[in-house]
Amino acid sequence: MKIDSVDFYYLSLPVVRDIGDGSQDALLVRVEAGGCAGWGECEASPLVSIASWNCPMSHSACKPISVSVQGQRLESVDDIRRINALVRAQSFDLLQADHTLSGIDIALWDLLGKKLGEPIWRLLGYERAFPKTAYASQLFGDDPQTTLRRAQQAVHAGFRAAKFGWGPYGHGTVELDADHVRAAREGLGAEAALLVDAGTVWGDDTGAAEKRLQALEECRALWLEEPFVSGALEAYRQLSKRSSKVKLAGGEGCHNFQQAKSMIDYAGLGYVQIDTGRIGGITTAKQIADYAGTKGVRFVNHTFTTHLALSASLQPYAGMETDDLCEYPFEPSALARDFTATKLQANADGQVRVPDQPGLGLEPDWPALKQYLVEVEIKVAGQVIFSSAHDLTQRRKVAKTQRD
Amino acid sequence: MKIDSVDFYYLSLPVVRDIGDGSQDALLVRVEAGGCAGWGECEASPLVSIASWNCPMSHSACKPISVSVQGQRLESVDDIRRINALVRAQSFDLLQADHTLSGIDIALWDLLGKKLGEPIWRLLGYERAFPKTAYASQLFGDDPQTTLRRAQQAVHAGFRAAKFGWGPYGHGTVELDADHVRAAREGLGAEAALLVDAGTVWGDDTGAAEKRLQALEECRALWLEEPFVSGALEAYRQLSKRSSKVKLAGGEGCHNFQQAKSMIDYAGLGYVQIDTGRIGGITTAKQIADYAGTKGVRFVNHTFTTHLALSASLQPYAGMETDDLCEYPFEPSALARDFTATKLQANADGQVRVPDQPGLGLEPDWPALKQYLVEVEIKVAGQVIFSSAHDLTQRRKVAKTQRD
Numbered sequence: 001m002k003i004d005s006v007d008f009y010y011l012s013l014p015v016v017r018d019i020g021d022g023s024q025d026a027l028l029v030r031v032e033a034g035g036c037a038g039w040g041e042c043e044a045s046p047l048v049s050i051a052s053w054n055c056p057m058s059h060s061a062c063k064p065i066s067v068s069v070q071g072q073r074l075e076s077v078d079d080i081r082r083i084n085a086l087v088r089a090q091s092f093d094l095l096q097a098d099h100t101l102s103g104i105d106i107a108l109w110d111l112l113g114k115k116l117g118e119p120i121w122r123l124l125g126y127e128r129a130f131p132k133t134a135y136a137s138q139l140f141g142d143d144p145q146t147t148l149r150r151a152q153q154a155v156h157a158g159f160r161a162a163k164f165g166w167g168p169y170g171h172g173t174v175e176l177d178a179d180h181v182r183a184a185r186e187g188l189g190a191e192a193a194l195l196v197d198a199g200t201v202w203g204d205d206t207g208a209a210e211k212r213l214q215a216l217e218e219c220r221a222l223w224l225e226e227p228f229v230s231g232a233l234e235a236y237r238q239l240s241k242r243s244s245k246v247k248l249a250g251g252e253g254c255h256n257f258q259q260a261k262s263m264i265d266y267a268g269l270g271y272v273q274i275d276t277g278r279i280g281g282i283t284t285a286k287q288i289a290d291y292a293g294t295k296g297v298r299f300v301n302h303t304f305t306t307h308l309a310l311s312a313s314l315q316p317y318a319g320m321e322t323d324d325l326c327e328y329p330f331e332p333s334a335l336a337r338d339f340t341a342t343k344l345q346a347n348a349d350g351q352v353r354v355p356d357q358p359g360l361g362l363e364p365d366w367p368a369l370k371q372y373l374v375e376v377e378i379k380v381a382g383q384v385i386f387s388s389a390h391d392l393t394q395r396r397k398v399a400k401t402q403r404d
Numbered sequence: 405m406k407i408d409s410v411d412f413y414y415l416s417l418p419v420v421r422d423i424g425d426g427s428q429d430a431l432l433v434r435v436e437a438g439g440c441a442g443w444g445e446c447e448a449s450p451l452v453s454i455a456s457w458n459c460p461m462s463h464s465a466c467k468p469i470s471v472s473v474q475g476q477r478l479e480s481v482d483d484i485r486r487i488n489a490l491v492r493a494q495s496f497d498l499l500q501a502d503h504t505l506s507g508i509d510i511a512l513w514d515l516l517g518k519k520l521g522e523p524i525w526r527l528l529g530y531e532r533a534f535p536k537t538a539y540a541s542q543l544f545g546d547d548p549q550t551t552l553r554r555a556q557q558a559v560h561a562g563f564r565a566a567k568f569g570w571g572p573y574g575h576g577t578v579e580l581d582a583d584h585v586r587a588a589r590e591g592l593g594a595e596a597a598l599l600v601d602a603g604t605v606w607g608d609d610t611g612a613a614e615k616r617l618q619a620l621e622e623c624r625a626l627w628l629e630e631p632f633v634s635g636a637l638e639a640y641r642q643l644s645k646r647s648s649k650v651k652l653a654g655g656e657g658c659h660n661f662q663q664a665k666s667m668i669d670y671a672g673l674g675y676v677q678i679d680t681g682r683i684g685g686i687t688t689a690k691q692i693a694d695y696a697g698t699k700g701v702r703f704v705n706h707t708f709t710t711h712l713a714l715s716a717s718l719q720p721y722a723g724m725e726t727d728d729l730c731e732y733p734f735e736p737s738a739l740a741r742d743f744t745a746t747k748l749q750a751n752a753d754g755q756v757r758v759p760d761q762p763g764l765g766l767e768p769d770w771p772a773l774k775q776y777l778v779e780v781e782i783k784v785a786g787q788v789i790f791s792s793a794h795d796l797t798q799r800r801k802v803a804k805t806q807r808d
Contacts, residue, residue: 051454
């Protein structure tokens with residue numbers, strides 16, 4: 001079969017707030033081939049990713065993504081890997097391309113899985129999928145009391161692990177940060193795993209990060225995530241030498257294999273966190289999971305949005321038994337909750353399983369999503385190069401015209 | 405003074421060809437403050453960078469760039485550094501942001517330089533600017549005879565150094581590549597410096613790159629540039645260990661300080677090549693030039709487009725005497741040639757000097773550029789969020805409305 005069409009759906013809450021909640025909008029991708037449709041989701045900035053799909057070519061290594069995808073053969077997993085590599089080669093000077101590719105790549109895996117009647121993790125070569133301990137991923141409260149209450153809520157909801165991030169952490173005093181971490185531990189009780197996400201707040205200042213280690217150790221935090229901006233390899237490495245008990249986690253900002261590989265090689269990470277919606281999709285994420293395994297670094301998903309993204313992010317390491325944690329969106333927006341009718345629920349042991357159904361194993365809930373659709377039209381030199389599709393049956397006419 | 409307006413001008417040849425010539429289109433940025441205008445240029449994909457300027461916010465770390473720039477105070481170099489950092493902090497999940505920021509940052513330096521009556525390199529703290537040996541930067545010919553002829557042309561044009569890249573290099577046999585390199589050396593004669601650019605053709609395959617070292621050594625190539633994709637630190641490092649005479653050069657693909665720092669720290673580079681139009685502008689490029697100096701890695705500009713970009717790319721290392729090479733566009737497109745009336749001509753010794761005039765020291769040649777203007781209009785949810793300015797006096801009306 002050949003790729004017949006690629007459609008982008010920009011979805012958003014009516015009001016997007018200035019908070020660290022990445023589930024307030026979404027870019028949904030639909031790929032159709034051989035009469036079958038696959039779905040994927042891109043992080044982030046839907047409009048900018050949309051612009052990269054059909055923008056005019058700048059030169060041989062800065063082409064619109066469409067030229068590497070439309071009309072391509074899609075019969076096997078090798079075809080997906082070939083298309084992924086082609087996009088990278090033909091668009092490597094187009095910075096946004098990796099994010100856009102991510103949603104397309106996920107949709108290609110979903111489509112092929114449905115066509116072949118297999119879940120994606122099996123197409124990736126895994127014989128079985130292991131359950132992962134879901135950690136409730138949420139923001140720190142504005143004050144320690146709120147953080148404590150959120151931790152209690154996570155435990156009451158059945159989670160055996162919880163992560164707190166962003167909000168005030170790192171913006172005030174060392175002591176206030178310690179109070180938040182202690183509140184989180186108190187709310188979780190002695191047993192649940194505690195993870196802390198600094199949201200790159202210290203730039204590359206190892207000294208500032210080091211001052212937080214004592215409270216994190218005292219509260220038995222499993223990891224400190226993103227103390228520094230993505231790619232600050234030397235700062236990570238220095239901090240990792242000073243932290244014997246608390247592991248470092250990072251990598252969500254990586255947007256290609258090489259960046260994640262360098263984080264694994266040089267940053268002293270205990271955990272590499274990969275967002276399939278940014279890294280280049282399931283193809284690239286699997287490549288990193290394999291590499292991390294050879295280096296003794298644990299792979300874990302980065303997912304803060306929908307259950308479609310959650311399924312996509314679980315596939316690359318579904319068959320890796322020792323990589324047993326899973327980021328689980330705990331307080332998603334209404335948009336993210338409405339995204340799929342089917343949810344990946346954690347079981348009584350707080351574990352989540354990747355679906356056994358073909359492809360991603362869940363579908364966008366179109367009737368529920370329609371209310372979030374945002375129209376986009378882009379004109380270049382008087383020609384419409386992108387006009388948003390409004391429902392499942394209406395394709396982007398321009399692309400069709402170009403292909404015909 | 406405060407930043408009153410930021411305008412983007414998408415310029416393009418009527419037909420963009422599928423070749424490695426990045427000068428076929430351009431995104432020109434104009435910033436106005438205090439009755440004065442500054443100019444900058446972004447690499448690459450004008451439409452996608454334009455989309456990042458005023459796109460809807462996705463979340464607190466994925467904001468449109470406009471919110472970090474419009475209305476900001478601009479009195480000193482510290483203000484430019486503050487604005488640069490603000491864009492990174494508020495848009496770090498917006499992948500394209502670094503390219504868009506680059507053009508804005510360059511325009512801010514140009515504007516401040518004009519306002520203070522100083523060339524940018526002096527605002528950067530340099531007391532004097534040293535001449536750089538210009539190397540003629542061009543593509544390999546389709547066959548060795550063409551490469552030889554191009555090398556001869558570069559010498560006849562007065563260049564003491566020339567670089568050949570892309571085209572067939574790395575796509576055929578080791579022997580054909582060697583023939584091209586020998587042809588280049590023959591055409592240049594014994595004296596001129598020879599540089600070779602592999603254009604990332606070997607991905608991260610050190611073995612493939614290593615096979616080319618012998619011919620490069622034999623022909624006394626000063627450097628082998630981008631044998632691998634940007635950020636393939638380990639591949640670079642391994643190759644650097646196997647190459648005693650030919651230095652490695654790379655870094656043009658970096659789009660922030662951390663990426664370039666890691667290339668300097670881990671990739672075994674002899675030369676770090678920074679494109680001010682990609683890295684985040686003159687602010688970030690200067691930071692890298694300073695860091696490279698402490699590590700014994702030579703800084704060199706990456707410029708393949710206009711003389712506006714050339715001036716911008718020379719400023720960050722203008723005062724560094726030992727960093728004495730300069731990439732010089734040898735066969736720019738008609739658009740790039742028409743970009744500025746003033747050109748930075750190499751002198752009889754093949755050396756080029758950064759201008760002594762305030763700011764960048766040259767201006768876009770508006771009457772000549774008008775023919776290349778490409779209209780862009782972007783609508784989101786029925787509202788025009790970007791509509792291209794058509795001349796120097798007409799501002800983007802939407803931005804004005806939002807600001808007022």
